Amino acid sequence: MPKIFYTQPDGRQTALEATAGDSVMQTAVRNGVSGIVGQCGGSLSCATCHVFLAEENTDDFPPVGDDEDEMLDCAATERQDNSRLSCQLILREGQEVHVTIPEAQL
Amino acid sequence: MTTHHDAGTEFPFAARPAAEAVQHLRRLMADRPMTKVTMPHGGDVWIVHRNQAARQMLSDQRFVREPFRTGEREVPFFVPFPDFLRTTLQFEDPPQHTKLRKLVQKAISPRRVRDMRDSAAAFANQLIDTMITRGGVRNLVAEYAVPLPIEMLSSLLGVPSADREKFERWSSSTLSVAGRTEQEITADMGELAAYMTDLIAKRRAEPHDDLLSSLAHAHERDETLTDAEILPIAFLLIVGGFDNTANFLTTGVLSLLRSDEQRALFMTDPDALAPTAAEEILRHGAFMMGQPVGGGGGLVPFVATQDVIIDGQLITAGEAVSIDPTAANHDPDAVTDPGRFDITRTDNPHLMLSYGLHHCLGAPLARMELQVGMAEIFKRLPNLRLAGEPVVRYDVLTQPMTDLPVTW
Numbered sequence: 139m140p141k142i143f144y145t146q147p148d149g150r151q152t153a154l155e156a157t158a159g160d161s162v163m164q165t166a167v168r169n170g171v172s173g174i175v176g177q178c179g180g181s182l183s184c185a186t187c188h189v190f191l192a193e194e195n196t197d198d199f200p201p202v203g204d205d206e207d208e209m210l211d212c213a214a215t216e217r218q219d220n221s222r223l224s225c226q227l228i229l230r231e232g233q234e235v236h237v238t239i240p241e242a243q244l
Numbered sequence: 245m246t247t248h249h250d251a252g253t254e255f256p257f258a259a260r261p262a263a264e265a266v267q268h269l270r271r272l273m274a275d276r277p278m279t280k281v282t283m284p285h286g287g288d289v290w291i292v293h294r295n296q297a298a299r300q301m302l303s304d305q306r307f308v309r310e311p312f313r314t315g316e317r318e319v320p321f322f323v324p325f326p327d328f329l330r331t332t333l334q335f336e337d338p339p340q341h342t343k344l345r346k347l348v349q350k351a352i353s354p355r356r357v358r359d360m361r362d363s364a365a366a367f368a369n370q371l372i373d374t375m376i377t378r379g380g381v382r383n384l385v386a387e388y389a390v391p392l393p394i395e396m397l398s399s400l401l402g403v404p405s406a407d408r409e410k411f412e413r414w415s416s417s418t419l420s421v422a423g424r425t426e427q428e429i430t431a432d433m434g435e436l437a438a439y440m441t442d443l444i445a446k447r448r449a450e451p452h453d454d455l456l457s458s459l460a461h462a463h464e465r466d467e468t469l470t471d472a473e474i475l476p477i478a479f480l481l482i483v484g485g486f487d488n489t490a491n492f493l494t495t496g497v498l499s500l501l502r503s504d505e506q507r508a509l510f511m512t513d514p515d516a517l518a519p520t521a522a523e524e525i526l527r528h529g530a531f532m533m534g535q536p537v538g539g540g541g542g543l544v545p546f547v548a549t550q551d552v553i554i555d556g557q558l559i560t561a562g563e564a565v566s567i568d569p570t571a572a573n574h575d576p577d578a579v580t581d582p583g584r585f586d587i588t589r590t591d592n593p594h595l596m597l598s599y600g601l602h603h604c605l606g607a608p609l610a611r612m613e614l615q616v617g618m619a620e621i622f623k624r625l626p627n628l629r630l631a632g633e634p635v636v637r638y639d640v641l642t643q644p645m646t647d648l649p650v651t652w
Contacts, residue, residue, distance in 0.1 A: 167299075170591050177607060179303035179600035181342075183349050184607070205346070212353030214608075244354060244519065244611050 140229035144171050144189075145238045158231045162224035163187040173239035180225035182206060186243040187224040188213040192236035196220070199227050215240035255279040255291070255568075256540025265537040266583035269293070269574045272539070277555035278565075281542075286320035289564040290557075291542045293571035295578035295593060297555035301565060302600035304554075307546035309335045309602075320545055320564050328433060332480040334544060334602060341601065347462045347469070348477055348605060351400065351455040357608040360396065364613060367395050368620040376624075381631040384621075384648040385494050392617055393489035396609065400485075401478060402447060402454025407439070414439070415482045440478050444471055455481075485606045487644060492610065493617040494634075494645045496525040499532035499585065500622070501630050501650075506587050507622075514622050518615035521587035525614065527573045527594035532585050533634070542566035543598055569595045625652040 140156045142165055156165040166174035166187075175186035182205045191199070199222070202210070206226050210217045224237065253275040257268055272279075278292040292298045301307060311317040312325075313335040319325035329335075333344050350356070371391055375382045382388075394415070398408050417432035444460055451457035459474045500507040500521075510517050531537055545566035548559045559565055573594040574582040580591075597604035604610065621628060632649035 167593075170593070172590050177597070177599060177603045179299070179603070181303075181601045183342075183345050183601070184603065185354055208346075208350070209353075212350060212355045214354035214358060242354075242519075244608060 140231065140233040140235065142166075142229070143234075143236045144174075145236070146173060147239060147241050156229050158229055160229055162189065162227040162229065162235060162237060164225070165229070166224065171239075173243060174224060175243045176225060178225075182209055182223070182225070185209045185213040185223065188215060188217070188240050188243060189222055189224045189227075189237040190218060190220045190240065191222045191227070192238070193220065195235050195237075198230075198233060198235065202226075213240075214242040214244055255293070256281065257538060259536035259538035262531040262537050263583060265531065265539065266574055269539065269571045270576055270582075273571060273575055273577075277557055281540075283320040284322055285324050286318035287564070289320035289542065289545050289566050290559055291566050291568045292554065293568050293575070294555060295572040295575035295595065298567040298569075298572045298595055299599050301546075301554050302567065302595075302598065302602070304552065305338070305601070306549050306552050307565060308337045308549055309544075309546055310337055311547045312545075317547065317564075320566075328476075328479060329483070332476040333605065334480060338601070344469075344473065344477065345601075345605070347459060348455070348481075351458055352606055352609050354608045357612045360400070360609075361612055361616060363399070364392070364396055364616045365620055368392055368616055369624065372621060372624045381649050381651050384497060384650045385490065385645055386647075388621065389490045389493040389497070389617065389648075390486075392493065393486050393613055396613055397481060397485040400455050400609070401481065402452050402456045403443065410439070411436075415486050436479075436482075437475060440475055441471055444474055444478075481606060484604065485609065489606075489610045489613050491644050492526060492529070492614050494648055495529040495533060496522070496614060496618050497621060497628070497650075498534075498630075498634060498645070498648060499525060499529040500587075500618075501628065502532050502534050503585055506585055510587055510618075511622060511626060514619040517587055518619040519611075520589055520592070521618060522611055522614040523592040523594065524585065524587050524589050525618075526596040527579070527589075527592055528582075528585050530570075531583075535636070537570075539568070539570055541570050542568050544602075567595060567598070569598070627652045 140158055142154050142156050142162055144152045152171055154165055154169050163176045167176045177186045178184035206223050210221050253272045255272055273293050277294045277297040278290045280288055280290050282288050292301055312319045313330055371388050375387050394412050398411055403411050414432045414436035417429050444456055447457040448460040451461055459469055462469050543566055545564040548561050548563050550561045552559050576582055578593050597607045628650055631651040634645050635647035636643055636645050
């Protein structure tokens with residue numbers, strides 16, 4: 139079972155057990171994790187599920203795609219090198235993923 | 245509309261005091277996830293009440309809008325669905341939807357909207373200055389809540405300042421389902437279409453830094469957008485961006501004027517509280533206006549392309565389905581203590597701006613305008629108070645407030 143650690147901008151952390159095949163966004167929205175809105179439901183058209191992915195997880199996911207890249211430029215909080223849209227981070231069995239939530243999504 | 249259910253869980257239900265409406269919605273959602281309703285126009289539609297079920301439906305691409313767009317099927321709705329709206333992005337499915345939406349989304353992204361925030365605050369303050377100069381009792385709708393979104397929308401689209409007055413008249417006409425004759429509406433719509441077509445041609449010839457210019461010059465895999473594609477996008481933004489935002493802002497101010505406790509809290513730091521206050525106004529503001537609340541609303545429907553089970557209920561291929569944001573915003577499984585108006589609420593999964601592929605295109609802009617509009621008016625006029633009862637027009641589809649008399 140994949141496990142996700144969400145860190146809020148103030149340092150508070152939520153750990154959730156997830157289901158393989160779900161995304162980091164879906165898992166957050168279903169469990170009411172603050173700061174991940176995901177308004178477009180994962181169709182790459184809102185940039186409201188922006189997260190910073192921990193360095194140790196960089197190679198656990200496919201690289202940023204063209205559409206994701208364009209939407210990251212639209213995000214409310216300035217993107218960084220480790221910025222991802224969490225709807226594109228699809229979980230695999232046994233993964234342990236750490237993400238930090240930015241100050242603003244809207 | 246007709247439906248059959250036991251007293252206490254019926255849907256639709258007649259207007260009643262807000263607290264009772266919240267209890268009614270609670271019983272309704274405990275009873276079932278959705279209700280099949282016969283609309284005044286276009287036949288039957290499933291209306292989904294529960295928050296999680298609504299999200300599930302809205303993110304399932306087996307629900308489409310094509311049969312409405314092609315005219316194969318009439319849109320089940322409260323009024324005959326306006327034809328011009330059926331040609332907009334709202335009625336496209338992927339891949340055409342994806343292509344158009346992406347182009348517009350970049351212009352109304354959270355990032356771009358953040359850059360517009362200072363000019364929104366400056367314009368809000370100009371409007372407040374004018375109200376202060378005039379003094380006495382002012383109509384907050386006409387002098388603040390309507391001009392602010394019009395200014396932001398026309399500057400986003402690239403409508404020159406000198407033309408904004410006609411633009412306002414034409415755009416308000418698009419929503420007057422009743423109250424204006426069909427001929428007047430057709431004439432206004434024609435003038436607006438001609439005006440926008442002309443402006444698109446100008447921006448093709450000489451681009452400015454605005455949305456019409458970027459759409460006129462957009463290239464997507466060697467395809468350019470035609471006027472026939474751009475015009476409906478502009479129309480959709482005008483319809484959504486102008487009237488709805490003005491309504492949200494008026495509702496926001498009135499709901500705080502009706503709640504001394506939440507207003508006092510808001511006044512402690514309007515800028516910092518504006519983001520959560522705006523979400524709470526979207527979720528629950530209509531329940532705080534001091535007027536009775538009914539149930540029966542549904543957003544624009546979809547059609548099931550195959551049999552789909554949502555929250556235990558079978559929706560058969562060919563059936564229409566829509567969501568009921570009023571119920572979903574008061575679902576006790578999604579929102580803690582849903583009857584409480586709490587401007588500091590941080591987990592607020594309301595569906596006022598919908599969700600999924602077709603969620604409100606202008607959501608970042610609407611949110612920013614609501615936040616700025618709320619913060620500026622209460623910062624500048626901390627003694628703002630009602631100077632009479634609000635006037636609501638029930639003959640118009642969106643039931644806007646047309647007069648909110650205030651003084652300070």
